[in-house]
Amino acid sequence: MFEWKLEDLRLYNQKGGVFIGDEKIYDCENTLSMEEKIDFVDKMQDGKLSYVLALADKFAEDADSLPKTQYGNIKDNSFKAWIRKNDLRGVLDNNFEIGRIRLSPERNIKTIINKGDYDLYEEYIDEAFHRQLKKCENEEKRYFLEHDEYSILKRNFREKSNIYNTTFGVNVTFCSDGKTCIYEKENSRLQREITVEELKYLLGKYDELEHLINKITEETNIVY
Structure with missing residues (x-):
């Protein structure tokens, strides 16, 4: 069976x-x-x-x-x-x-x-x-x-990059086969897959950016 x-x-x-x-x-x-x-x-x-x-x-x-x-x-x-x-x-x-x-x-x-x-x-x-x-x-x-940690991190990173329209100066490409790669600025054919550590670092930067946006929003009191 x-x-x-x-x-x-x-x-x-x-x-x-x-x-x-x-x-x-x-x-x-x-x-x-x-x-x-x-x-x-x-x-x-x-x-x-x-x-x-x-x-x-x-x-x-x-x-x-x-x-x-x-x-x-x-x-x-x-x-x-x-x-x-x-x-x-x-x-x-x-x-x-x-x-x-x-x-x-x-x-x-x-x-x-x-x-x-x-x-x-x-x-x-x-x-x-x-x-x-x-x-x-x-x-x-x-x-x-x-359920795979690396896949979840990649998915979250892509979502955040779409929301904030930035990858903090890192040259990133999202490939059709599901890979997320960092490429050489002068030669985009030179690329490697992003690491777990790099994804966690960049996601942390998005958290900082989100916190900053919220802080500025709370401090800003401009009304009609």
Whole structure:
């Protein structure tokens, strides 16, 4: 049984391992059984993986009996009627791309065994498990950023710099990847990440500035 706890950061902290292109392959993908993978995804998605698999089995049983076109394809109206009758939870598209599974991975129920263009795995269960793990890791990353001291300091520093429109003469850039860097004034390509100590120092300066502004505000008595 695969147990996942957000605060453990188990997936986020996985070091090394196998990568396929830019895709991280989690250690548990190679150790768990199909049943364990199904159980985990079901737990995270209200039993929908088992439901989709049962629908796929039902379609495979009924496919031969459904009316076909002269080219041997199942007629759209017949397919829609089959979906209305069997898909009680409404996970299949019945309007545009008929039979598309509206869950990740979005394969068609008719061709669920076929690997999609953006899939890593041919087996639907493996792909569904992998994508659920990716979602879990993204949740872990957000949790880490919300609770990690360095991340909190960076966030507070950025907020203060926006409020007071100054970084006290320090050349600071806020990068799109979340980094906060100090750069060389004469050559902005030369930069390094700001340290915890520097962030605490600058946040202390904002506290001093805020105190000074409050003091001056209290001392100023100019009215209409």
